[in-house]
Amino acid sequence: MRRALAAVALFALLGAAPVPPSATRYPTASATDLGATRLVTENDADSAVSGLQVFVAAGLDRESAANDGVAALVAECVTRTPVNGVPVRDAIGAAGGSLSYTVDGRSVHYYLEARSEHLAALVPLLGTALAAPDFSSATIAAARASLAAREIEFESNPLSVGIQMFRRSYYASGTGQQSLGNSGTLAGLSSRDVGAFYRANYRRRAIFSSVVGTVTPELSSAINGLASGLADGPIAPVSEKARTIPSTAPRIVARRDVAAPWVVVGFAAPAPASRDFGAMLVLEALLSDAFERQATTTVGFLEKSVGAFYLYDSTPASLVVYVNGSQVDPSLALRELLLVSRSLSQRPLGPSTLAHFKTAAQGQFLSDSVNVSDRAYLLGAFSSQGLGDDSINAALAALERTNAADVQRVAKTYLQRYIVALVLPRGQ
Amino acid sequence: MSVQTLLRAGLLGVAIAGWSASAVAATGDLPDLGPNTTIGRLPAGGGTFIVRPAAGAPVAAIELWYRAPSTGFGAKPAPALARLAAQVVAASKPIVGDSLGKAVADAGGRLAITVYSDSVSISAVVPAQAARNVVRTLTTAYFAPVVTEDGYRTARRDVAQESQISSYDPETVVRDAVFGQLFASGPQHFPALGEPKDVLQISFADAKAFATRAFRSQNAILVVSGAVDPTIAAAAVGGRPEDSGEGPEAAVTPGLASAVQPVTKNFAEEVGGYGWVGPGIADTREATAMDFIADYLFRSDGGSVTKVVGEKYPEAFLLGQFITLHDPGVMLVVYSAKDNTTALRSLVDDGLAQMQKPMDPATFGHALDAFKYHLLTDLQTPTQIADNFGWYTVEGAPEYAPGADGDRGAYFQAADTLTPDFVAAVAVKYFAAAPVVVTLRPGTPPKAKPQ
Numbered sequence: 001m002r003r004a005l006a007a008v009a010l011f012a013l014l015g016a017a018p019v020p021p022s023a024t025r026y027p028t029a030s031a032t033d034l035g036a037t038r039l040v041t042e043n044d045a046d047s048a049v050s051g052l053q054v055f056v057a058a059g060l061d062r063e064s065a066a067n068d069g070v071a072a073l074v075a076e077c078v079t080r081t082p083v084n085g086v087p088v089r090d091a092i093g094a095a096g097g098s099l100s101y102t103v104d105g106r107s108v109h110y111y112l113e114a115r116s117e118h119l120a121a122l123v124p125l126l127g128t129a130l131a132a133p134d135f136s137s138a139t140i141a142a143a144r145a146s147l148a149a150r151e152i153e154f155e156s157n158p159l160s161v162g163i164q165m166f167r168r169s170y171y172a173s174g175t176g177q178q179s180l181g182n183s184g185t186l187a188g189l190s191s192r193d194v195g196a197f198y199r200a201n202y203r204r205r206a207i208f209s210s211v212v213g214t215v216t217p218e219l220s221s222a223i224n225g226l227a228s229g230l231a232d233g234p235i236a237p238v239s240e241k242a243r244t245i246p247s248t249a250p251r252i253v254a255r256r257d258v259a260a261p262w263v264v265v266g267f268a269a270p271a272p273a274s275r276d277f278g279a280m281l282v283l284e285a286l287l288s289d290a291f292e293r294q295a296t297t298t299v300g301f302l303e304k305s306v307g308a309f310y311l312y313d314s315t316p317a318s319l320v321v322y323v324n325g326s327q328v329d330p331s332l333a334l335r336e337l338l339l340v341s342r343s344l345s346q347r348p349l350g351p352s353t354l355a356h357f358k359t360a361a362q363g364q365f366l367s368d369s370v371n372v373s374d375r376a377y378l379l380g381a382f383s384s385q386g387l388g389d390d391s392i393n394a395a396l397a398a399l400e401r402t403n404a405a406d407v408q409r410v411a412k413t414y415l416q417r418y419i420v421a422l423v424l425p426r427g428q
Numbered sequence: 429m430s431v432q433t434l435l436r437a438g439l440l441g442v443a444i445a446g447w448s449a450s451a452v453a454a455t456g457d458l459p460d461l462g463p464n465t466t467i468g469r470l471p472a473g474g475g476t477f478i479v480r481p482a483a484g485a486p487v488a489a490i491e492l493w494y495r496a497p498s499t500g501f502g503a504k505p506a507p508a509l510a511r512l513a514a515q516v517v518a519a520s521k522p523i524v525g526d527s528l529g530k531a532v533a534d535a536g537g538r539l540a541i542t543v544y545s546d547s548v549s550i551s552a553v554v555p556a557q558a559a560r561n562v563v564r565t566l567t568t569a570y571f572a573p574v575v576t577e578d579g580y581r582t583a584r585r586d587v588a589q590e591s592q593i594s595s596y597d598p599e600t601v602v603r604d605a606v607f608g609q610l611f612a613s614g615p616q617h618f619p620a621l622g623e624p625k626d627v628l629q630i631s632f633a634d635a636k637a638f639a640t641r642a643f644r645s646q647n648a649i650l651v652v653s654g655a656v657d658p659t660i661a662a663a664a665v666g667g668r669p670e671d672s673g674e675g676p677e678a679a680v681t682p683g684l685a686s687a688v689q690p691v692t693k694n695f696a697e698e699v700g701g702y703g704w705v706g707p708g709i710a711d712t713r714e715a716t717a718m719d720f721i722a723d724y725l726f727r728s729d730g731g732s733v734t735k736v737v738g739e740k741y742p743e744a745f746l747l748g749q750f751i752t753l754h755d756p757g758v759m760l761v762v763y764s765a766k767d768n769t770t771a772l773r774s775l776v777d778d779g780l781a782q783m784q785k786p787m788d789p790a791t792f793g794h795a796l797d798a799f800k801y802h803l804l805t806d807l808q809t810p811t812q813i814a815d816n817f818g819w820y821t822v823e824g825a826p827e828y829a830p831g832a833d834g835d836r837g838a839y840f841q842a843a844d845t846l847t848p849d850f851v852a853a854v855a856v857k858y859f860a861a862a863p864v865v866v867t868l869r870p871g872t873p874p875k876a877k878p879q
Contacts, residue, residue: 023486023556023655046483048804048835093730096797098805100729115801142739149742296519296529296586298538303593356534359555363536366555370485371808 025396026369029379031389034220037227040210040383040391042375050116050213051372052123053380054130054226057208058201059107061238061315063174069147069181070189070197074133075101075108076143077194081129088129097122102377105175105314106240109380111373116214120222127226130202135194148183158256158423159302162264163309163320165252165421170266172241175314204230210380212372240315242268245417253422260326261428263334264421267414269319272312272395273386278402279410280319281395282354283344284310285361287321290340291333306333313381319414334420341418344411348404361399459826461817462833466658467826472666474571474645475676478817478826479661480653482810488559488654489810491551492570493818495677496642497615498545500634505615508622511543512587512630513638514550517569519586520579527579528569535562545607545616547822548642553811556655563652563663571645571667573636580632588624595623598699599747602762602866605691606703609864610758613683644668647676651817654810684756688864695868699745699764700773703864707854708755709825715757716842717854718750722759723799725779730798733779737772741765744772754823759858783855786848800835800843807831 029042063071079089079099092099097114110130114122154160168176181189207227211219245268270276291306301307305327311318323333349357369378369392382391387398458467458476465480499505518528518541525531532539537554550570554562594600604619611617645667652660684705707714725733726748737744744765751758765772787795807813813831820829830839 023483025486027483044484047808049801049808090730090735093798094794096794096801098729098801113805115804118801146738146742152743296515296527296582297540298533359534359536361536363538363555366485366487366536367538367553370487370810375485 025393026375028393029383029390031383032220034224034227036204036224037207037209039220039223040379040389041215042210042212042379042392043215044213044372047213047372048115049113049372050119050211050215050219051111051113051376052119052219052223053210053373053376054110054112054126054223055107055208055210055380055384056109056130056202057107057206057235057238058197059103059175060105060177060179061173061175061240062197062201063177065174065177067189067193067197068174068177068185070193071108072103072147072180073140073143073186073189073194074198074202075103075110076146077135077139078110078129078133080139080143081132081134083125083128088125091125092122095122095125099126103179105171106381106384109377111376113372119213120216120218123219123222123226127222127229130226131229133198135191135198137191140189140191140194144183144186144189147180147186150180151178151182154178154180155256158258158262159264159322161254161256162262162322162421162423163266163311165254165423166264166266166320166419167314167318169250169252169419169421170242170245170268170318171314172243173239175240199231201235202230203235204228204232206230206235208380208384210376210383212376212379242316242318245419247417249418249420251420251422253424255424255426255428258423258425260324261330261425262325262423263323263330264423265321265323265334265337266419266421267319267321267417269310269312269317269414270410271315271317271385272382276406276410276413277312277395278398278400279406280310280414281361281365281399282357282402282407283411283415284308284319285364286344286357287319287337287340288364289357289360291328291336303327306337312385315385338418341411341415345408345416348408351404354404354407358399358402362396365396365399460833461827461829462837464834465817465832466661468661470567470645470648470650470661470664470666472645473672474664474667475648475650476821477650477652477661477664478821479656479658480651480813480817480831481656481658482654482813484655485810486556486655487553487810488556488562488652488656488660489551489553489814490559490562490566491549491651491814491818492566493649493651493822494548494642494647495546495822496548496638496647498543498548498620499615499618500638501641505618506630506634507618507620507626508587508591509630509634509638510548510642511541511590511621512583512627513635513642514541514543514548515583515587516575516580516635517573517639517643518550518579519582520574520576522569522574528565531565532562537562543620545614545618545620549815549818551811551814559652559654559656560660560663563650563660564665567645567648567650567664570643571648571665573639573643575632575636575639577632580635583635584627584630587621588627591621591624591627594621596696598695598697598745598764598868599762601693601695601868602699602701603703603760605693605866606701606758606760606864609688609691610685610703610705611682612685616682642677644671644674646671646674649818649821651814651821653813653817688862690865690867692867692869694870696870697764697868698766698769698870699762699866699868700769701763701864701866701868702759702761702776703866704759704858704861706750706757706759706858708757709752709820709823709828710755712825712828712838712842713845713850714854714857715750715752716839717846717851718757718759718858719752720796720799720843720846720851721783721855722748722750723802724795725783726761727802733775737763737765737775740775741768741772744768746772746776748776752820752823780855780859784852784859786852789848792848792851796843796846800840803830803839803843804835
């Protein structure tokens with residue numbers, strides 16, 4: 001009843017009440033050196049669950065052509081490693097949490113989430129599996145089967161296929177390889193290969209963590225313990241190279257069981273710590289929206305005729321723009337896209353257009369970074385790429401600082417050379 | 429607890445509102461939703477507002493919920509009428525200003541409209557600094573709807589396309605078939621989104637008439653969550669003077685079928701499905717037990733059946749959820765594994781049979797802890813929170829919304845009362861009845877739609 005009365009009274013009071021300022025930033029994040037490892041945290045006591053991302057510098061950039069898929073195979077084995085008699089993923093699930101992993105260009109990141117008061121107790125389970133993963137033949141076989149199933153899903157998506165074609169062509173290192181490998185290369189990986197990759201890369205110095213939610217001393221201590229469980233020793237420098245994109249606009253073609261052609265145009269792009277980062281976010285928003293018919297409700301990326309993704313999880317970064325041939329004539333859309341790219345480099349955006357696309361870029365960025373998992377990922381990924389401790393807010397600030405000259409300069413620098421990947425229906 | 433999955437994964441949903449009283453009474457006390465949530469009345473005799481501030485990302489979810497039959501208010505059902513009318517309002521450009529769709533996009537936001545058998549949700553996710561303006565724009569657009577011929581034409585194109593896309597979604601097709609069998613009459617009997625031809629048959633006048641009646645302020649539930657404060661509700665506008673004195677829409681009573689028949693349909697791949705009637709929302713303990721069963725067996729990232737299926741048939745699709753509704757709720761299972769769909773079905777059957785015996789206490793304890801964690805992880809974002817409040821309010825029990833009063837509210841209290849014996853008894857009670865069995869397969873000769 002107390003609340004009901006308070007609510008009824010609300011409108012009577014509103015006339016005199018000042019309107020408080022709206023939030024424009026995430027809670028301020030900070031970093032701590034725990035001794036064995038570094039931790040970046042964003043305290044959000046409002047969140048009932050907390051999330052820990054453990055980044056291990058054992059991503060695609062550590063793979064070679066000879067061990068394509070090994071980063072994912074190691075990660076899959078880690079999550080299947082028995083702890084207290086059951087695979088650690090199930091042990092964490094039974095204890096009221098969840099464990100998953102993602103392989104990207106620069107890292108494998110393990111994501112552990114639980115009710116905030118339970119998270120610290122679950123970290124040692126993951127630590128045990130990371131320190132002594134099960135690379136038995138049976139576990140590797142099960143891991144391989146699981147990855148192969150996901151490959152089928154990957155191959156059925158023309159957008160994934162097109163982006164992967166571009167990445168393979170663009171990157172000069174393992175970064176261009178498929179994140180989960182493929183059944184052909186996975187079949188050739190032995191227990192020895194998996195073990196060798198683990199020993200070379202799963203080192204204490206390769207670990208870096210981020211938490212969003214409630215950070216307690218017990219949680220910090222548990223994370224430090226997780227890192228301490230890994231072997232010390234140096235980690236090898238990594239080659240983060242991309243090929244120079246020729247001015248001849250190379251075309252790559254693949255055929256799949258798709259109903260209509262898809263076109264993926266790939267460009268080089270600046271890293272998050274670059275002064276060009278904010279401008280590239282604006283260009284991503286512009287190229288995502290510029291060709292879309294004025295839809296009333298927001299359409300999903302597979303229903304859009306043209307869309308864009310700024311892929312800053314790898315070094316160097318890239319931008320891909322796709323054309324969905326089931327929605328629009330791909331040749332026409334591709335021509336228009338290239339005309340717009342050229343035009344953007346030749347004259348600055350007007351003030352209202354710039355403001356519109358900055359707002360769109362901000363909205364897109366925020367919408368993609370709402371849950372604890374995504375925020376913990378971005379916090380760690382941006383921080384490790386030089387955006388500072390309060391890295392998500394730094395990214396927002398970079399976007400706000402962006403002016404028309406920045407957008408023009410970045411369009412001129414990055415959008416004039418590109419690779420075209422075509423995914424065509426079989427028979428075309 | 430299926431609401432967030434239901435809302436965001438599907439193109440259309442199903443809501444049954446068979447009660448005779450209004451969801452939240454037009455007069456009388458409002459429920460206590462905990463210290464972090466404000467509930468009150470919209471200005472000028474309007475419906476209900478709920479504001480749940482949340483720190484974290486600087487975004488806000490703003491949702492308008494209406495109780496309105498998807499097939500319209502007339503005697504002759506018009507599938508897709510509610511969906512089309514909601515879209516026409518969003519697409520129509522008033523004499524001054526932009527259409528709602530453009531206004532939300534210009535704010536950097538995303539706009540979605542979702543229709544269920546007996547309700548409609550219009551939701552925007554926007555940067556927090558735009559939230560106040562969007563509350564004003566959204567309520568202005570719907571509380572005194574301006575509909576134009578241009579907006580109607582655009583909406584017809586978009587909704588027909590959405591309907592076409594939904595016909596490729598196995599979950600939607602199975603769900604529509606299950607509801608078509610379980611309910612002999614009422615909007616629940618028909619697909620909420622209709623078929624493209626249904627959309628194209630709806631006239632401008634019908635869409636306008638529906639919008640004018642359904643989207644009144646008095647029939648609205650405004651839910652705002654995210655980086656906002658409770659005063660944001662004051663940005664809502666009042667309704668039309670001519671509507672004053674009118675309350676919310678009365679619900680349509682669904683007619684349960686006396687017997688159900690198996691359904692077989694053409695589809696691109698082999699898919700199976702089950703549907704049972706379950707407890708209504710008022711029986712919170714039984715409804716929570718059904719949610720627990722769905723979570724334990726079919727949770728996508730670790731359900732006991734899901735795990736076995738994932739190892740045996742890695743390409744399989746499996747979904748199981750209890751759809752919490754006023755009365756009755758519905759348990760839905762959808763499964764597909766290419767050439768192994770029949771074998772997968774036996775794993776589903778085994779899981780459902782297993783639940784009809786009490787779990788051992790240790791396993792049950794772990795499963796209950798995991799269930800509560802799953803509830804909380806599905807309540808992280810402003811959209812998830814707003815969806816829950818909107819859904820449970822429209823269904824008649826806002827205080828039962830997961831997330832009302834954090835993990836101390838009615839939902840979690842009901843979860844705390846569950847025992848292995850009670851869960852087994854609930855499973856026996858509802859799964860003993862013959863389910864609707866749905867079979868989708870390629871090349872099946874079309875059959876007459878069951879009436």
